[in-house]
Amino acid sequence: MTTSYKTYVPNNTEQNSDQNWVVVDATGVPLGRLATLVASRIRGKHRPDFTPNIINGDFVIVVNAVNVALTGKKLDQKVYTRYTGYQGGLRTETARTALTRHPERVIEHAVFGMLPKGRQGRAMHTRLKVYPNEQHPHAAQMPTKLESK
Template identity: 70%
Template sequence: MHKTYVPKETDARWVLIDAEGHTLGRLATQIATLIRGKHRPDFTPNVAMGDFVVVINADKVVLTGNKLDQKVYTRYTGYQGGLKTETARVALGKHPERVIEHAVFGMLPKGRLGRALHTRLKVYSGSQHPHVAQQPVKLEIK
């Protein structure tokens, strides 16, 4: 009699990705795949078993075409007339980490599992990051 193998959430590794020169959407899909764990042969849809992803140089990510001026990020303050908008160019100038996070989080599942996966993404605008102790493996994105 064989026992059924159930993957554990503790089997995660740390991956380092350099976003410099990469297109935002293509980079985000590969990051979402790693965080979700779909690259693993023992992928289970209801378990947060993906990798922790550290993204550096978020300020050097590329948006193609006219997206820098046409892509608009909106948020609502909760007050009347409180709909705030900013273009991708302004957002990349102010907080480039949020641009990558927004793209990746839109590709993750919504609900309890998605909120658990949000903690696995660490984005930094420069080339320095505080996760050296975890010894992340540098991954080359095509």
């Protein structure tokens, strides 16, 4: 006699039931380790009911983006490129200048590259809030502090 086991699969109506807000301090944490922690938290891979086709993760607030660590010579050798749309409009910027001008974009770029590509990844990207210093406007959501290892 065979016992039938049923696998629990959450559906779209249950996806918004347990959304938490989490604060991560980026001070001294390497950029890649911070990005993997944040991306897995946004996707919901820390949850026992993780389902790849449902956005089931947390909202993540990253504070102190100015103090994120880049190991080795990445401050001067890592290059961010963008294209303006005009001929000869390729613009490059090192990580050092990007951190001084827009430190939140460095973390957003790293996390966005670790999220799924397509409509669902863009929807997950809206759950990331990055701020260059300690202040953030999300105190009403009562976020819990997450320790970055």
